[in-house]
Amino acid sequence: MQDSIEKFVQFFRETYYNDLLSVAREYPEKRSILVDYNTLDKFDTDLSDALLNDPNETLKAAKDAITELDLGIEGEYNINVRVENIPKQHHIPIRNLRSENIENFIAIDGVVKSATDVRPEAVRAVFQCPDCQKEIVVPQFGKSMQLPYACDNPTCGRRGKFKMLRVDLVNAQRVGIQEPPEEIEGGEQPTQLYIHLAEDLVTPIERKKTTPGNRVKIYGILRKSPIITRSGTQTNRFDLYLDANYVIAVEKEFEQVELSDDDIKNIKKLAKDKQIYKKLISSLAPSIYGYEFIKEAILLQLFGGVNKVHEDGTKLRGNIHLFLVGDPGVAKSQLLWYVSRLAPKGRFVSGKKASGVGLTAAVVRDEFAGGWMLEAGALILANNGIASVDEFDKMTSDDRSAMLEAMEQGTISIAKAGIVTTLRANTSVLAAANPKYGRFDRYKLLAEQINLSPVILSRFDLMFAIQDIPSKERDETLSEHVLSSIKDPKSIKPVVSEETMKKYIAYAKVNIKPKLSKEAKDLIKNFYVSWRTKYVGETGTTTVPLTPRQLEALVRISEASAKVRLSDKVLPEDAQRAIRLLEYSLKEIGTEPETGKIDIDRIVSGTSSAQRSKIYTMLTIIDELSQKVGKAVPEEDILINAKERGIDNIAAADLIKKLKEKGDLYEPKPGFLQKS
Ligand code: ADP
Ligand code: MG
Numbered sequence: 098m099q100d101s102i103e104k105f106v107q108f109f110r111e112t113y114y115n116d117l118l119s120v121a122r123e124y125p126e127k128r129s130i131l132v133d134y135n136t137l138d139k140f141d142t143d144l145s146d147a148l149l150n151d152p153n154e155t156l157k158a159a160k161d162a163i164t165e166l167d168l169g170i171e172g173e174y175n176i177n178v179r180v181e182n183i184p185k186q187h188h189i190p191i192r193n194l195r196s197e198n199i200e201n202f203i204a205i206d207g208v209v210k211s212a213t214d215v216r217p218e219a220v221r222a223v224f225q226c227p228d229c230q231k232e233i234v235v236p237q238f239g240k241s242m243q244l245p246y247a248c249d250n251p252t253c254g255r256r257g258k259f260k261m262l263r264v265d266l267v268n269a270q271r272v273g274i275q276e277p278p279e280e281i282e283g284g285e286q287p288t289q290l291y292i293h294l295a296e297d298l299v300t301p302i303e304r305k306k307t308t309p310g311n312r313v314k315i316y317g318i319l320r321k322s323p324i325i326t327r328s329g330t331q332t333n334r335f336d337l338y339l340d341a342n343y344v345i346a347v348e349k350e351f352e353q354v355e356l357s358d359d360d361i362k363n364i365k366k367l368a369k370d371k372q373i374y375k376k377l378i379s380s381l382a383p384s385i386y387g388y389e390f391i392k393e394a395i396l397l398q399l400f401g402g403v404n405k406v407h408e409d410g411t412k413l414r415g416n417i418h419l420f421l422v423g424d425p426g427v428a429k430s431q432l433l434w435y436v437s438r439l440a441p442k443g444r445f446v447s448g449k450k451a452s453g454v455g456l457t458a459a460v461v462r463d464e465f466a467g468g469w470m471l472e473a474g475a476l477i478l479a480n481n482g483i484a485s486v487d488e489f490d491k492m493t494s495d496d497r498s499a500m501l502e503a504m505e506q507g508t509i510s511i512a513k514a515g516i517v518t519t520l521r522a523n524t525s526v527l528a529a530a531n532p533k534y535g536r537f538d539r540y541k542l543l544a545e546q547i548n549l550s551p552v553i554l555s556r557f558d559l560m561f562a563i564q565d566i567p568s569k570e571r572d573e574t575l576s577e578h579v580l581s582s583i584k585d586p587k588s589i590k591p592v593v594s595e596e597t598m599k600k601y602i603a604y605a606k607v608n609i610k611p612k613l614s615k616e617a618k619d620l621i622k623n624f625y626v627s628w629r630t631k632y633v634g635e636t637g638t639t640t641v642p643l644t645p646r647q648l649e650a651l652v653r654i655s656e657a658s659a660k661v662r663l664s665d666k667v668l669p670e671d672a673q674r675a676i677r678l679l680e681y682s683l684k685e686i687g688t689e690p691e692t693g694k695i696d697i698d699r700i701v702s703g704t705s706s707a708q709r710s711k712i713y714t715m716l717t718i719i720d721e722l723s724q725k726v727g728k729a730v731p732e733e734d735i736l737i738n739a740k741e742r743g744i745d746n747i748a749a750a751d752l753i754k755k756l757k758e759k760g761d762l763y764e765p766k767p768g769f770l771q772k773s
Pocket of ligand 2: 426429430487
C-alpha cells in the first residue's frame with residue numbers, strides 16, 4: 098500500500114501536476130481529477146493492473162498520494178480520482194455481469210431508465226464503546242445502517258449495543274441503467290443495473306448527464322448488496338450495483354449505426370435507383386401481405402421530416418405520427434413489432450401493459466431506499482426514434498396527457514411527489530387500436546369507436562382504417578402468401594435487406610435536411626386551398642375538410658419523401674406523394690357516408706358537421722318549445738317536433754343523449770328536459 102502511494106505521488110508529479118493545481122485553485126467547487134487509464138498504464142503496469150483488479154485499495158492509494166502533494170490548499174482536502182478509457186475487456190454488457198466481476202473496476206453502457214432524487218447518505222458512522230470509551234468507525238454501504246460487531250479495542254472486545262456518536266454524510270443518488278437498444282436481440286427484455294452516484298457526481302451540472310432517457314457510459318466498481326426480504330432477514334442471494342467513479346454522457350442517436358465507406362457508397366447508389374420507393378416499400382415487413390399505402394407511410398415515418406425552430410422560439414416537429422385502427426387479426430401488432438425492430442432506437446410497448454410506467458414517464462416508489470424515483474417509459478427511451486404503441490386506446494389517463502405533450506412538443510414534463518423535471522421525448526409514434534365494438538364501422542365516427550379524445554387523434558399526421566372484408570381474390574393471394582411463408586420462411590426475401598435498410602435510414606436521418614422547393618410549396622398550398630373551398634357555396638354546408646394541422650403534416654411527409662432519395666430539395670413529386678397519402682387516409686376515415694364528402698371534424702372533433710347541424714336543430718326545437726311550455730320541456734314533444742323536421746326518434750334520442758353527456762341538457766324531472 099505504502100509502495101503504491103509512493104508510486105502514485107510520482108505519477109501525479111510527472112503527469113497530472115498541472116491539472117491538479119488547476120483543481121486546487123477551484124477547490125472545493127472542483128473536487129476530482131480525471132486520469133486516463135492509458136497514461137497510468139504507460140507509467141506503471143502494476144498500478145494499472147491493480148486499479149482494475151483491486152480498485153478499492155488502488156483508488157484509495159491514489160487519493161492518499163494527492164494529499165501528500167503540495168497543492169497550496171489550506172487545511173485538509175479530499176480530491177477524488179476518476180478514471181476513463183479502461184481496456185475493452187473491462188467494458189461489460191450489463192447482462193454478462195457475474196460474481197467474478199464483483200469488486201473489479203469496469204465500464205458499462207446503457208440508457209438511463211430511472212433516477213431518484215439526490216439525498217444525503219451515510220458513508221461512515223462513528224460509535225463509542227460504553228465500556229472502554231473507544232471510538233469505532235464503521236464504513237457504511239448497502240441499504241441499512243451497519244453496526245459494529247464488537248469493540249475493536251483488543252483489550253476490551255465488548256459485544257452488544259454501542260452508542261452512535263455521529264455519521265458522515267454525502268449527497269448521493271441512485272439511477273437505473275438499461276442496456277442500450279442495439280445490444281438487445283429482438284424480443285429480449287433489456288436488463289437493468291442500479292448505479293450509485295455520490296459527491297461531485299451529483300452536482301446540478303453532473304446530474305444533467307444522468308437524466309432519464311440519456312445514453313451514458315459509466316466507469317465504476319461493481320459491488321454486491323444482500324437481498325433483504327420484506328420481513329428484514331438477509332437471504333443468501335445478492336443484488337449487483339455499480340459504485341460509479343466516472344460518468345460520460347454519450348451523444349449517440351442514429352449515428353450509433355456504424356457506417357463504413359462501402360456502406361455509404363452502397364446507400365448513395367441505391368438512392369439513385371428509380372425504383373427506390375417501390376423497393377423499400379416492398380422490403381418493409383415482406384411477410385405481411387398488402388397494405389402498400391400503410392407501408393409507404395411507415396417508410397416515410399422511418400425517415401421523418403425536419404425539426405424546425407422559428408426565430409420566436411416556437412418549434413415545429415419533424416416527427417410523423419401514424420395511427421392504425423382496424424379489425425382484429427389484420428396484422429396490426431405484427432406490423433408494429435416489425436417497425437420497432439427495424440427502426441434504429443425503436444421500442445414496442447402496449448398501452449395496456451404499460452399502465453403508467455412503461456409508456457411515457459412516471460414517479461414511482463423507490464423500493465430500494467424508500468422515497469420516490471422517476472422512471473422513463475418507451476417514449477423517452479426511444480427519443481429520436483420510433484415508439485410502436487399497440488393498444489393505444491388502453492393507455493391510462495396519466496399517459497394520455499403526457500402523450501399529448503410528447504407528440505406535439507417532443508417533451509414530457511413531470512411534476513409529482515417533489516420531482517419536477519422535463520424529459521426529452523422527441524419520438525415518432527406508430528399507434529394501433531382495435532375498435533371498441535370489435536370491428537371498424539365506416540358509418541360511425543372514429544371517436545365513437547375508439548376510446549381516444551379527438552385532441553389526441555388530431556396529433557396524428559395520417560390515419561388508416563384496416564377492414565377485414567372477405568373478398569375471394571384478396572383472400573386467395575393473402576392465404577397463398579401467408580401459407581407459403583409458413584411453409585418456407587426463407588421464401589420471402591426482401592429486395593433490400595433489413596440491415597441495409599437500417600443503415601440507409603440512419604444515414605438519411607443524420608445527413609439529409611431537405612428544404613421545400615417553390616414548386617412543391619405551391620402544390621401543397623393549392624391542394625390545401627382547393628380542398629378548403631371544395632364544399633363552400635353548396636347550400637347549408639359547414640364541412641371542414643382540412644385544418645392547418647394537415648398542412649404541416651403535408652410538409653413533414655414531403656420532406657421525408659425527399660430524404661428517401663437523399664435529396665436536399667423537396668420536389669413536386671414529394672409533395673404529390675404526401676398529398677396522395679393524405680387523401681387516402683382522409684378518405685378512409687374522414688368521409689361522411691351520407692354525402693360522400695370529406696369532413697375532418699369526423700376525426701378531430703367527435704361530431705361531424707351533419708351531426709352538428711342536427712344538434713343545432715334539436716336545440717332550436719327545445720328553445721321554441723320552452724317559450725310555450727316553460728323551461729322544462731317534455732321529451733315526447735321534442736321527439737314529435739324532431740320527426741317533423743326529418744330527425745327520426747332513434748337519431749333524436751341519440752342526440753339528446755349526447756347533449757346530456759356534454760352537459761348542454763339535463764333532466765329536471767323524469768321525462769322532461771331543460772337547457773343548462
Ligand atoms: P391484430 O394486431 O391486427 O389484431 P396480429 O398482428 O396479431 O393482428 O395478426 C394476427 C395474425 O394474422 C398474425 O400471425 C399475422 O401474421 C396474420 N396476418 C393477418 N393479416 C396478414 C397479412 N395481410 N399478411 C400476413 N399475415 C397476416
Ligand atoms: Mg393486436
